[in-house]
Amino acid sequence: MPISKSRKSPFNTSNERGDDRLLQIEAVYDKVPVGLCYLNQDGAVVTINDQLSRLLGIDNDKAVGCKIEDIFPRHAPLLHMALLAARDGKIVPDGEVEVGDENFMVSAAAVVNDLGQFAGISVAYTNITELHRATRRLQETEQRTAYALENAGQWIWDLNIPANQVWRSPQYRVLLGLDPNAVEKPSVAWDILHPDDRAHTLQAFDNALSGRNPLFEAIYRIKRPDGGDTWILSRGKIVEYGPDGAPVRLLATSVDISMQKRIEEQLSSTVDQRLKLEEKLLTANRKLKNLSERDHLTNLPNRRKFSHLLRQTFGEAHEIRKSLAVIMVDIDHFKTYNDFYGHLAGDNCLVQVGRALNKVIKQTGGSLARFGGEEFAALLSVVSRDDAMKTAEQMLNSVAAMKLMHEASPSGLVSVSIGVAILNEDNSPTIAGPDDLLNLADTALYESKRNGRGRVSLWGSFK
Template sequence: MSISKSRQSPFNIANESGGDRLLQIEAVYDRVPVGLCYLNQDGLIVTINDQLSRLLGVESKIAVGRNIEDIVPLHAPLLRKGLAAAKSGEVIADGEVEIAEESFMVSAAAVMNDLGQFAGISVAYTNITELRRATRKLQETEQRTAYALENAGQWIWDLNIPANQVWRSPQYRILLGLDPNAAEKPSVGWDILHPDDRAHTLQAFDDALSGKNPLFEAIYRVKRPDGGDTWILSRGKIVEYDANGAPLRLLATSVDISMQKRIEEQLSSTVELRLKLEEKLLAANRKLRNLSERDHLTNLPNRRKFAHLLRQAFGQAHDVHKDLAVIMVDIDHFKTYNDFYGHLAGDDCLIHVARSLNKVVKQTSGSLARFGGEEFAALLSGVSKHEVMKTATQMLNSVTAMKIKHEASPSGLVSISLGIAILDENNRAAIAGPDDLLNLADTALYQSKRNGRGRVSLWGAFS
């Protein structure tokens, strides 16, 4: 590690001891794993260690001899305040700064020269980011119980075990709504226990007496004069034994946890409600996602969903060298069908065609989507060219077999045209992506249309 020095004596005295003192400071700076610098009384940086140089993002040789306003303008007011306090002989208050989204404690101490004169301050930048994070986590945890402990009183009690007599500090009277000014006298042990809590509390006491548990701890209720109950948490231990090892005294504290009990019940209800709301939200999100990926008329996957399925299948086909086929389908003369029969009849035609095509495609574990308007798209993965052609032919025949009248069509019936593109070992290198495969199937579809419609065309067979 290298530490730069100013040419001017940091102690502003006419002897060489200031230089020796600086060397001593630098030696310490070398061994301390925090960011350190030394400022003279004018606010000039006399020396700075590597840790602080890296932290501030400035080379030590540039920082040394410069005003703090030049090097750390955001921290300068804090450091100036420390210098002023040190000059006045006051204690330098610690401060906090943020550097690159991390928190640092800035501490400083006055440095005196050999004559006992104020020479400057030594400043330490200590990273407290993790401490702050831990503190925040602790605060979050404490906040859950803060309402329970707020305004809660507590008392000390001392049980004479052989005599079964208990002394309680006066605070318990305030907590239970009793007269706080009344004189407290020794009373019978466990006399304030709620009857329903007596058994388990005395069991906890017996476990402490026998040594089964090193500490006594019990939660129980105490009746108040107004008829209500106060929940109490008591903790204590045996603090005195006789010569034979028999327990003599139990010293304990009790605290009102009624608020905590209420909060636990509310929290339980809140958590239960939150879980129900989360379930409803998840169900709503699933429904919304499903709606966004479904065609509202045919209930088939829409174009967006088909594109997603195609991207996935295309990637898998490349990874495992599996064949992949896309079949584009178009209802022939559908515009004239709508014009002749009306749009309601057109919707009904689309639904029937969709059902017929989907039934065929499902037989090969393929996927069918409504691509848009009167167009459909099928995705077949891991099937041979022969199987693809067979499926396409079945799709063609299934629509024809429905014999849906189409008087505006030359054939008099609703028919479809199909175009096929297959990704296989022969063209895998030539087809760069899923869109390319889709475009090739679309090209084949238009070849079917040009050849008279009502037929199947395979890309590659005509290109």
């Protein structure tokens, strides 16, 4: 049965004083925008304000005197627990209940009579529906952010600069292979740096602190539990300053760039390998070209190289109107030398003659080549007729000075015949190309042979 408001006061004082206390409570209850009720120690409703009556859809007068189970059947367990806690002098924990589509926080506090004895609890129903919605939205946002950060291989960190303490978001542990369930506590800011990356990272941090750079940006490595390294790109900025203007807080993000680094290293390795391969190919090509342009026996340039050099030098001489001399040299009676001494001796003879001729030519800055068989050819640029003839005579004498035996030769020694042809301003119009100059030197060579060998002939000086 409902308990009348005129019943004995729950405060164990005179009825008048108890009724006064109850009226005071009711007066307060009716003025606050929160659902309130007062339950005595037996769990009966002593008073309930209009806000809570409307919320629960009950009549104030009918509710008074009723047990918790009759008015709050779904909330009864929570309210009984509050009563027990309050009776035992314990802290009464808050609880949550649903009323329709709304959420309420239920808070209770012990009420004592004038003698300090437990008399009941005052219960408040606070609408926290919007708070729930905001919390859910925040959780959804945090979850989306967490997914985005984790999928992007990123985490957020917040550095307390004066304390040198850093907080990192949970993605840090996941991405580095740490225990994801462990609580990330503030730690020393730069303790994760690889020793080799510490200096430039701290320099980047100092640049941000001093204002030399508006942002902090650094690439560095950190150790993983498996002993490997993870490459990190961190970017952030100072977001809080103290009253004195000193930086207080740095907010930054870090991203795992290990994959990019591996690709860079592979690309760099590929480029290095390619450069090395190209260098090997260039070296091989140079060797091949050198082999293709050099006589394997005398190690002198061969006819192919000489022809190329002659064309190049002839063009330059024509262009700047400078002189050019071609000297053709032939070892006298070389066939009979081979027949008499054998081909190995003949090869040795070619090598020695080539060395003697080349020694003379080098002193003039000219070029000597083995033209073929027992023939040699030389080029002298920007040379007068007298100097060209002098060089040819020196070549003739250098071979004679070796005194190589040639018993099949009339002279008994190895000798050479030489022909010289000169391109100069006087005959330039009549010599059309390099082959013409070469043929003129060859003609002069055969003039030397025709006149007895072992001599020098100049084209244009004989009929």
